[in-house]
Amino acid sequence: MAYTIEVNGAKRTVDVDGDTPLLWILRDELDLKGSKFGCGAGLCGACTVHLDGKAVRSCLTPISTVASAVVATIEGMAANPVGRKLQAVWMELDVPQCGYCQAGQIMTATELLTRNPNPSDADIDAAMTGNVCRCCTYTRIRAAIKKAALIPSTATSIK
Amino acid sequence: MTVKSVQSHAARESSATPHSRRVFLKATVVAGGGLLLQAALPSLARVAMADAAAFSAGDAASLNAYVRIAPDGIVTIMSKNPEIGQGIKTMLPMVIAEELDVDWANVRVEQAPLDAAKYGQQFAGGSRATPLNYDPLRRVGAAGRQMLVAAAAQSWNVAPSECSTEAGVVYHRESGRSLAYGALTAKAASMPVPDLATVTLKDPKRFQIIGRRIPGVDNAKVVTGQPLFGIDVTVPGMLYAVFHKCPVFGGTVLSANIDALTALPGVRDAFIIKASEANPSADPQGLSDGVAIVANNWWAANRAREKLNATWDEGPTAAQSSESFAQGAAKLARGEPASYLRRDGDVASSFKGAAHVVEAAYSYPFLAHISLEPQNCTAHFQDDRVVFWAPTQLPGPGAKLVAATLGIAERDITVNMTRTGGGFGRRLRNDFMAEAAWISRAVGAPVKLVWTREDDIRHDFYRPAGFHFLKGGLDNAGKLVALRDHFVTFGHNGMLADSAAMDANEFPAQLVPHLEYGQSVMELGVPTGPLRAPRSNALGFVFQSFIDELAHQAGADPLNFRLTLLGEPRVLVNSTGKADPLRDFDTGRMRNVLWRVGEISGWSQRHTLPARTAKGVAFYFSHFGYFAEVVQVTVKPAGDIKLDHVWVVGDVGSQIINPSGAENQVQGAALDGLGSALGQAVTIDRGRVVQSNFDSVKPLRMDQAPPVDVEFLITDNPPTGLGEPALPPVVPALCNGIFAATGRRIRNLPIDVDGLKA
Numbered sequence: 001m002a003y004t005i006e007v008n009g010a011k012r013t014v015d016v017d018g019d020t021p022l023l024w025i026l027r028d029e030l031d032l033k034g035s036k037f038g039c040g041a042g043l044c045g046a047c048t049v050h051l052d053g054k055a056v057r058s059c060l061t062p063i064s065t066v067a068s069a070v071v072a073t074i075e076g077m078a079a080n081p082v083g084r085k086l087q088a089v090w091m092e093l094d095v096p097q098c099g100y101c102q103a104g105q106i107m108t109a110t111e112l113l114t115r116n117p118n119p120s121d122a123d124i125d126a127a128m129t130g131n132v133c134r135c136c137t138y139t140r141i142r143a144a145i146k147k148a149a150l151i152p153s154t155a156t157s158i159k
Numbered sequence: 160m161t162v163k164s165v166q167s168h169a170a171r172e173s174s175a176t177p178h179s180r181r182v183f184l185k186a187t188v189v190a191g192g193g194l195l196l197q198a199a200l201p202s203l204a205r206v207a208m209a210d211a212a213a214f215s216a217g218d219a220a221s222l223n224a225y226v227r228i229a230p231d232g233i234v235t236i237m238s239k240n241p242e243i244g245q246g247i248k249t250m251l252p253m254v255i256a257e258e259l260d261v262d263w264a265n266v267r268v269e270q271a272p273l274d275a276a277k278y279g280q281q282f283a284g285g286s287r288a289t290p291l292n293y294d295p296l297r298r299v300g301a302a303g304r305q306m307l308v309a310a311a312a313q314s315w316n317v318a319p320s321e322c323s324t325e326a327g328v329v330y331h332r333e334s335g336r337s338l339a340y341g342a343l344t345a346k347a348a349s350m351p352v353p354d355l356a357t358v359t360l361k362d363p364k365r366f367q368i369i370g371r372r373i374p375g376v377d378n379a380k381v382v383t384g385q386p387l388f389g390i391d392v393t394v395p396g397m398l399y400a401v402f403h404k405c406p407v408f409g410g411t412v413l414s415a416n417i418d419a420l421t422a423l424p425g426v427r428d429a430f431i432i433k434a435s436e437a438n439p440s441a442d443p444q445g446l447s448d449g450v451a452i453v454a455n456n457w458w459a460a461n462r463a464r465e466k467l468n469a470t471w472d473e474g475p476t477a478a479q480s481s482e483s484f485a486q487g488a489a490k491l492a493r494g495e496p497a498s499y500l501r502r503d504g505d506v507a508s509s510f511k512g513a514a515h516v517v518e519a520a521y522s523y524p525f526l527a528h529i530s531l532e533p534q535n536c537t538a539h540f541q542d543d544r545v546v547f548w549a550p551t552q553l554p555g556p557g558a559k560l561v562a563a564t565l566g567i568a569e570r571d572i573t574v575n576m577t578r579t580g581g582g583f584g585r586r587l588r589n590d591f592m593a594e595a596a597w598i599s600r601a602v603g604a605p606v607k608l609v610w611t612r613e614d615d616i617r618h619d620f621y622r623p624a625g626f627h628f629l630k631g632g633l634d635n636a637g638k639l640v641a642l643r644d645h646f647v648t649f650g651h652n653g654m655l656a657d658s659a660a661m662d663a664n665e666f667p668a669q670l671v672p673h674l675e676y677g678q679s680v681m682e683l684g685v686p687t688g689p690l691r692a693p694r695s696n697a698l699g700f701v702f703q704s705f706i707d708e709l710a711h712q713a714g715a716d717p718l719n720f721r722l723t724l725l726g727e728p729r730v731l732v733n734s735t736g737k738a739d740p741l742r743d744f745d746t747g748r749m750r751n752v753l754w755r756v757g758e759i760s761g762w763s764q765r766h767t768l769p770a771r772t773a774k775g776v777a778f779y780f781s782h783f784g785y786f787a788e789v790v791q792v793t794v795k796p797a798g799d800i801k802l803d804h805v806w807v808v809g810d811v812g813s814q815i816i817n818p819s820g821a822e823n824q825v826q827g828a829a830l831d832g833l834g835s836a837l838g839q840a841v842t843i844d845r846g847r848v849v850q851s852n853f854d855s856v857k858p859l860r861m862d863q864a865p866p867v868d869v870e871f872l873i874t875d876n877p878p879t880g881l882g883e884p885a886l887p888p889v890v891p892a893l894c895n896g897i898f899a900a901t902g903r904r905i906r907n908l909p910i911d912v913d914g915l916k917a
Contacts, residue, residue, distance in 0.1 A: 016456075017424065017459075020458050021458065024456060024457060024458040028399070028456045028457060028458070029456070031393065032384070033384065033385075033386040033388075033390075033391035033393075034383070034384020034385070035384070036388075036390070036531075036532070036580070037390065037533065037609070038531050038532075038533070038612065039612040039852055039853050040611055040612060040852075041612070041852050041853070041854070043852055043853035043854055044531065044612075044853055044858075046531060073384065074382075074383065074384030075383065075384045077383070077384075078383065087382040087383060090378070090382045091374055091378045091379060091382055092374070094372070094373075094374035094375060094378065094819045094820070094823065095378075096244075096375055096378055096381045096382070097244035097245070097246070097823055097824070097827055098243060098244025098530075098531070098532070098578075098579065098580050098581045098582075099244065099375075099377065099378075099381035099387070099388075099578070099580070100388060100530075100531045100532045100580030100581060101531050102381050102382060103381075103382070103384045106382060124861065125861055125862035126862070128861040128862075129860045129861045129862040130860075131861070132531065132853060132858045132860060133531075133861075134529060134530060134531040134581045134583075134831075134858055135244050135581060135823075135827045135831075136826065136827040136828075136829075136830035136831050136834065136859055136864065137823060137826075137827060138830065138859075138860075138861050138864035139826050139830075139864065139866060139867055140823065140826075141861065142861070142864075
């Protein structure tokens with residue numbers, strides 16, 4: 001059936017089965033490839049998106065449950081002051097190796113810094129542990145979150 | 160990260176390899192007035208030889224480069240190798256740009272497709288990119304610069320020697336004149352082509368790009384979620400596929416409820432694939448038996464799979480299990496080895512005369528690669544031609560495999576290389592390419608095949624398990640005088656399984672007067688293959704742990720015991736018997752990294768650590784790199800392990816090309832090794848894999864990841880790669896730290912925390 005959802009500020013309508021996970025709507029119906037398929041079981045965080053600002057695993061979120069919740073993906077983070085500064089710091093500190101998990105990492109980190117602008121190491125552990133980086137760039141992810149926490153959420157942009 | 164210069168004990172010849180034969184550089188003017196430099200250089204034969212077996216990198220014997228300088232000064236460098244997270248797409252262009260003497264801000268990097276005639280060897284594996292390319296690519300850049308200088312000098316009617324370059328501009332300081340490279344492209348193309356063997360290279364002290372922390376060229380795309388990876392490919396008219404293989408390796412499909420599957424919503428087609436129909440039949444790296452389901456979207460295809468009802472002939476591998484392997488190995492260990500890799504001195508009498516004898520049995524499990532991007536491939540078969548968009552580490556052999564499987568010509572296969580969401584050696588095998596092409600041919604449309612995580616864990620080419628039955632003898636002075644290993648490994652049809660071999664020179668061979676490496680082989684139907692630092696990732700654990708046991712028995716400091724074992728700085732020739740500066744083992748280089756890791760880790764103060772907190776040390780030489788590592792670990796009373804800190808010291812020669820990428824690789828490799836030791840095993844039961852997802856094969860996570868300090872010792876040796884060599888020593892360093900903290904020796908991986916309770 002038809003579902004209309006708000007993704008990155010735009011209303012999008014898709015005609016799919018209600019149990020189709022949001023991840024596959026984003027990737028295969030809306031051509032937003034930034035959210036990644038890693039495990040299909042909520043175990044790796046590569047598919048992390050925001051629903052009303054809260055980080056969720058889109059691979060386990062049926063489209064029928066999204067309703068009026070506002071969906072934001074990595075493609076929409078340029079419009080999010082916290083997401084944008086994290087993207088800039090991620091580039092500056094050269095965090096990625098293969099890069100496959102990094103969209104999900106940034107989505108989770110954006111939620112973390114939004115609700116907790118000055119996280120401790122323990123806060124970072126608690127928030128980020130659901131996001132696997134197979135290349136193990138954890139040292140830099142931690143450093144990037146701490147660095148971004150020091151930057152005002154206004155004056156950054158992605159070149 | 161720090162970089163430290165040291166004088167290496169054993170002086171080496173310089174890295175420069177004369178390229179006097181089969182070298183050519185071609186300079187042409189391209190449309191719009193730009194200059195195109197194409198170079199073909201012979202590969203460093205010694206490295207290429209070593210690679211031939213490991214990578215089957217194809218027939219192309221040359222290492223080509225491809226550089227374009229546009230009239231606006233923008234330099235485009237084709238990146239010929241697959242980017243799998245090792246940073247190659249940034250690092251190799253840095254080398255060319257440095258010698259060309261251009262501003263990095265004006266460099267653009269484009270991913271090249273597979274084209275052996277144009278680009279030569281194209282692969283990602285074995286930490287080979289640096290040793291293969293560093294010297295040749297410097298020469299290409301330097302030759303281009305020399306031609307641009309010659310062009311400017313001619314325009315000014317001055318001697319080239321009076322000209323200098325900086326950031327893409329040629330200067331004649333005396334007359335105050337300058338010309339940008341972009342303005343010289345047409346003229347430069349007509350200048351004499353320099354001899355690459357003798358072209359003048361920059362003094363490394365003048366490097367502007369090499370040695371600088373340069374972020375990945377695709378970082379902006381990565382952090383904004385732009386489509387880059389194989390799984391992100393979209394082709395018009397594309398259908399989506401899943402492929403359900405027989406759960407037992409080598410099993411064949413007998414029947415499937417095809418009609419029920421094709422009736423499901425969104426499903427376009429479903430069919431049985433029989434590997435025996437492929438040509439060649441039963442290529443173990445190609446097609447397997449299974450059922451393909453093709454649908455309008457991937458979710459529909461994968462959901463239809465829940466309704467699949469197939470019957471299989473599971474074949475002989477169904478009788479194999481990890482348990483039966485362990486029993487078989489123990490039984491074989493009671494007898495003599497089937498063969499010997501080496502026998503030095505008289506081990507038996509030496510044990511009889513030894514003051515202390517230590518015996519221990521070690522084992523390690525099968526491991527999956529678990530690259531975060533599941534295996535996938537997009538293929539379009541049309542009129543006996545196939546176009547691929549493939550995340551592969553070995554595109555050339557992938558094309559060969561597909562040509563053989565489908566019975567079409569290799570020249571009719573096009574491979575577009577995508578960024579790859581992790582390789583770790585998994586994508587040195589191209590089974591997904593064969594599958595995608597086969598399915599595309601069957602449905603007559605472009606197809607994107609995407610495996611699930613469960614498919615990925617259950618249908619890998621695993622790091623082979625192995626068993627080592629060790630005995631060591633110490634004399635009265637605590638010196639290691641005798642060592643025996645009975646290695647029980649795997650084979651199939653009379654051949655050793657892929658990545659299941661041990662080198663006759665495995666450390667500490669040549670350093671112990673009486674030494675025997677024996678080997679016995681068990682039949683294996685499970686596919687195996689290289690995993691990051693193949694062989695070394697397992698053998699480092701075994702030998703560096705056992706050496707720790709011997710040090711403990713000798714009452715020696717584990718670090719000093721190792722220094723004593725290494726002895727005087729000298730070069731031990733590799734197992735081919737033919738000297739090779741990259742592959743020979745320099746005990747002096749290892750002594751230096753070992754000594755230094757002791758210094759930076761506070762090794763001598765380790766006795767002040769609290770109870771159940773301790774440090775362990777280990778070293779390993781692999782992929783031409785010398786690494787020594789210390790892990791500090793705290794074992795909690797319940798047995799769970801907290802990784803406190805890791806210190807890594809490496810020697811990979813005279814130059815760290817991109818310190819940012821280098822540090823990232825080393826930190827990642829160390830943490831990767833720790834993750835595998837703590838939470839990863841693939842268990843075989845009735846010929847199939849027990850584990851299925853990240854809850855049973857556990858990657859390391861943020862809350863487990865300790866800080867990793869990295870230091871490089873700079874020595875007068877050829878620069879070598881960093882994708883792998885930092886991994887092997889971290890596993891025994893952890894296990895040795897656990898022993899120091901608890902008195903419990905880890906002899907089997909993964910680590911069983913239940914055995915570590917206070």
